Structures are given as structure tokens and as C-alpha cells.
Amino acid sequence: MAGEITASSYIQHHLQNLTYGNHPEGGWMFAHTAQEAKEMGFWAIHVDTMGWSIVLGLIFLGLFRSAAKKATTGVPGGLQNFVEIMIEFVDNSVKETFHGRNKVIAPLALTVFCWVFLMNFMDLIPVDFLPRLAQIVTGNEHLYFKVVPTTDLNATLGMAFSVFALIVYYSIKVKGVSGFIGELTLQPFGKWMIPFNLLLEGVGLIAKPISLALRLFGNLYAGELIFILIALMPFWIQWAMSVPWAIFHILVIVLQAFIFMMLTIVYLSMAHEDH
Amino acid sequence: MNINLTMIGQAIAFFLFVVFCMKYVWPPIMEALKERQKKIADGLDAADRASRDLDLAQEKAKQELREAKVQAAELIEQANKRSAQIVDEAKEQARDEGERLIVAAKAEIDQESNRAKEALRAEVAAIAVAGAEKILQTSIDSSVHSDLLNKLATEL
Numbered sequence: 001m002a003g004e005i006t007a008s009s010y011i012q013h014h015l016q017n018l019t020y021g022n023h024p025e026g027g028w029m030f031a032h033t034a035q036e037a038k039e040m041g042f043w044a045i046h047v048d049t050m051g052w053s054i055v056l057g058l059i060f061l062g063l064f065r066s067a068a069k070k071a072t073t074g075v076p077g078g079l080q081n082f083v084e085i086m087i088e089f090v091d092n093s094v095k096e097t098f099h100g101r102n103k104v105i106a107p108l109a110l111t112v113f114c115w116v117f118l119m120n121f122m123d124l125i126p127v128d129f130l131p132r133l134a135q136i137v138t139g140n141e142h143l144y145f146k147v148v149p150t151t152d153l154n155a156t157l158g159m160a161f162s163v164f165a166l167i168v169y170y171s172i173k174v175k176g177v178s179g180f181i182g183e184l185t186l187q188p189f190g191k192w193m194i195p196f197n198l199l200l201e202g203v204g205l206i207a208k209p210i211s212l213a214l215r216l217f218g219n220l221y222a223g224e225l226i227f228i229l230i231a232l233m234p235f236w237i238q239w240a241m242s243v244p245w246a247i248f249h250i251l252v253i254v255l256q257a258f259i260f261m262m263l264t265i266v267y268l269s270m271a272h273e274d275h
Numbered sequence: 276m277n278i279n280l281t282m283i284g285q286a287i288a289f290f291l292f293v294v295f296c297m298k299y300v301w302p303p304i305m306e307a308l309k310e311r312q313k314k315i316a317d318g319l320d321a322a323d324r325a326s327r328d329l330d331l332a333q334e335k336a337k338q339e340l341r342e343a344k345v346q347a348a349e350l351i352e353q354a355n356k357r358s359a360q361i362v363d364e365a366k367e368q369a370r371d372e373g374e375r376l377i378v379a380a381k382a383e384i385d386q387e388s389n390r391a392k393e394a395l396r397a398e399v400a401a402i403a404v405a406g407a408e409k410i411l412q413t414s415i416d417s418s419v420h421s422d423l424l425n426k427l428a429t430e431l
Contacts, residue, residue, distance in 0.1 A: 046281040057292045064300045071307035073314055087304050107297035158285025
């Protein structure tokens with residue numbers, strides 16, 4: 001990594017997470033190269049992804065909690081107004097799609113929407129700004145630092161599999177174990193085609209979290225990559241591309257947060273329905 | 276892109292955030308929203324009721340006004356009647372008073388004329404006596420001739 005910064009090393013550097021893990025030779029440490037990070041295997045954690053996602057989650061919860069504590073039934077203030085608009089928006093989205101009674105889905109959807117939005121929002125901060133700041137603060141010129149948690153497949157997969165766990169949990173809770181297994185095996189072709197049915201429905205079931213995670217990850221990863229490519233241009237022309245892309249990206253980050261929330265609601269309401 | 280513990284960490288963080296949101300964020304705000312909705316509904320109801328009350332009150336006010344007008348007309352009529360009565364009474368009284376005054380005046384006039392007659396009579400008697408004295412050149416004893424004189428006075 002030392003010496004000349006080439007375009008490809010710049011891009012690769014930007015796409016590498018700050019990884020802390022158990023290296024087979026070095027023990028528990030921060031990975032200094034992408035190779036080291038790969039060698040750590042599963043027992044490693046992306047400190048930047050976790051840090052930013054938790055900070056952003058806490059910002060969201062702190063903001064909403066402070067509004068909730070001061071919530072009055074009288075004339076609402078600015079923050080309460082904003083929070084109420086968000087909550088009503090999520091509540092309406094949930095009510096339109098999901099008709100059962102479930103206390104978890106609406107707060108879950110709110111958390112998904114706000115958290116994913118905030119994590120996506122980090123994409124709009126100039127690509128080099130926070131990593132450079134982190135490099136100066138730590139004094140490590142080669143520090144890896146990715147600030148957008150949703151461009152890390154681990155983050156989106158973690159959320160998607162949590163949703164998947166809820167899907168399975170509510171399917172079993174509402175329909176019973178036999179009902180859930182029956183749904184997986186007895187459709188769409190009846191009991192003489194059980195293996196085939198299981199294959200079809202199993203793929204359908206697994207596709208839910210995978211598509212949920214990959215859709216969010218892919219959109220944000222691509223957006224981040226384009227920002228990085230724009231950052232390779234001469235500085236005097238960058239604005240001509242980064243500004244339109246950023247404006248377009250505002251739409252993308254809200255839309256992706258919304259899609260993640262809506263699909264979560266849809267999947268969970270499907271889990272509640274008997275066929 | 277390595278799949279590693281981050282995924283599980285993210286899932287745990289997600290779970291904790293959702294639980295916190297479900298316990299401490301969602302219920303108070305939903306409560307506030309519902310309560311405000313109820314308050315607004317109540318307020319609208321109250322406004323409806325108030326406008327109905329207003330209509331009623333206006334109707335009542337009109338009614339009262341009408342009654343008051345009728346009463347006032349009655350009062351005016353009564354007053355008119357009464358004033359006519361008073362004028363009549365006053366006329367009556369004036370007429371009575373006039374007559375009484377006339378009667379009194381007449382009486383006084385009579386009295387005055389009687390008194391004048393009396394005085395005149397005495398005067399005439401005195402003049403007659405003086406005349407007679409002049410004629411007779413003698414004094415007439417008025418006591419002796421008082422009968423005569425009285426007779427004369429009554430004749431006058």
C-alpha cells in the first residue's frame with residue numbers, strides 16, 4: 001500500500017472495512033491488508049460498520065425517545081411534529097398492508113425505515129471526508145474506514161436474517177409447526193410432489209431475506225462506488241458529476257429505506273396469512 | 276467482501292433497537308396521537324353543539340323581541356287610554372271648578388250689591404233727612420222720626 005496511490009488501490013482501499021479479528025498467525029488484531037482481513041475468516045468484525053450503525057441507531061432512538069418523553073396532546077413542537085409525521089406515515093403503511101393485530105410490526109417497520117435511511121444517508125457525506133478524518137485522528141495513514149454501513153453486505157444480511165427469523169417465528173406461531181411445514185410441502189402441486197414443492201417453496205422462502213439484503217446492499221454499494229469513481233476525477237470537475245449524482249442519490253436512499261421497510265411489512269403480513 | 280461476525284452483531288443491534296423502539300418510542304407517541312385525535316373530535320363536537328345552541332338562542336331572542344314588541348304596543352295603548360281618561364277627568368274638573376267659581380262670584384256679586392244697597396239706603400236716608408232739615412229749617416230728631424226714616428229706607 002505504501003508509496004504511489006493508483007486509481008485501483010484508491011478504490012480498493014475505500015471498499016475495505018476496518019476489520020478486527022482473529023488472524024491465524026497474528027492473533028486478535030486489526031487487519032492491515034485486505035488479504036489479512038480475508039484470512040481472519042468468520043471470526044472477525046467490521047468495527048466501522050458496527051460503530052456507525054450503532055451510532056446512527058442511537059441517534060435515531062435518542063431523537064425519537066426525546067420526542068416521546070415530551071409528547072403532549074396539545075400543540076406539538078417542531079421535533080414532535082416531525083416524529084409524529086414519521087410515525088403516522090409508518091403506521092399508515094403498516095395498516096394498509098397488514099390487517100392482523102401485532103404490536104411488533106409497526107415499531108419494527110419504523111426502526112427499519114429510520115435506521116436504514118440514516119445508514120444510507122452516510123453515503124451523501126463526501127467519500128473521503130470521514131475516512132481522512134479518521135486517518136488523521138488515529139495517525140494511521142492506511143487506516144481502512146467505510147462509513148456507510150449498508151454498503152457492507154454483513155449489515156444488510158444481518159437485518160435481513162433478523163426479518164427472516166421473524167417470518168419463520170410468526171409463520172409457526174400463527175399456523176403451527178404442521179401448518180408451516182404443510183405450507184412448505186403441500187403447495188402448489190399436492191402431496192404426490194412433496195420434494196418438488198419443498199424445493200419451490202424453500203427457494204421462495206430463502207429468496208426473501210437474500211433479495212432483501214442484496215437489493216439494499218447492491219444499490220448502496222453501486223452508489224458508493226460511483227462516488228468513489230467521481231472522486232478520482234480532477235478536483236475542478238468533480239462537482240459537475242457528484243452534485244447531480246448526490247441529488248439523484250437522495251431519492252435512492254429514501255426509496256431503498258422505504259422498500260426495505262415495505263418488504264419487511266409485506267413478508268411479515270404474508271407470514272400471518274393462511275393460504 | 277467477507278461474511279463474518281459483523282452480520283450477527285448487526286442482527287443483535289437491530290434486535291435491541293427494535294425492542295427499545297417498541298417499548299419506549301412507539302407507545303407514548305401513539306398514545307399522544309390518539310389522545311389528540313380524541314381531543315380534536317371532542318372539540319369539533321363541542322363546536323357543533325355551540326353553534327346549535329347559538330341558533331337556539333337566536334331563535335329565543337327573536338321570540339322575546341316579538342313578545343316585547345307586543346307588550347310595548349299594549350302598554351302604549353293603555354297609556355293612550357289612560358291619558359285620554361286623564362284629559363277627560365281634567366276637563367270635567369275644570370268645568371266643575373269653573374262652575375263653582377261662577378257660583379262663588381255670583382254670590383259675591385249679590386253680596387256686594389246687597390251691601391251697596393244697604394249703604395245706599397243709609398246714605399239716602401241721611402240725605403233725605405238732611406234734605407228734609409233743609410226744607411224744614413229745623414232739625415229733625417232722628418229718634419222721633421226713625422220710624423219714618425226706616426220706612427223710607429225700606430222703600431228705597
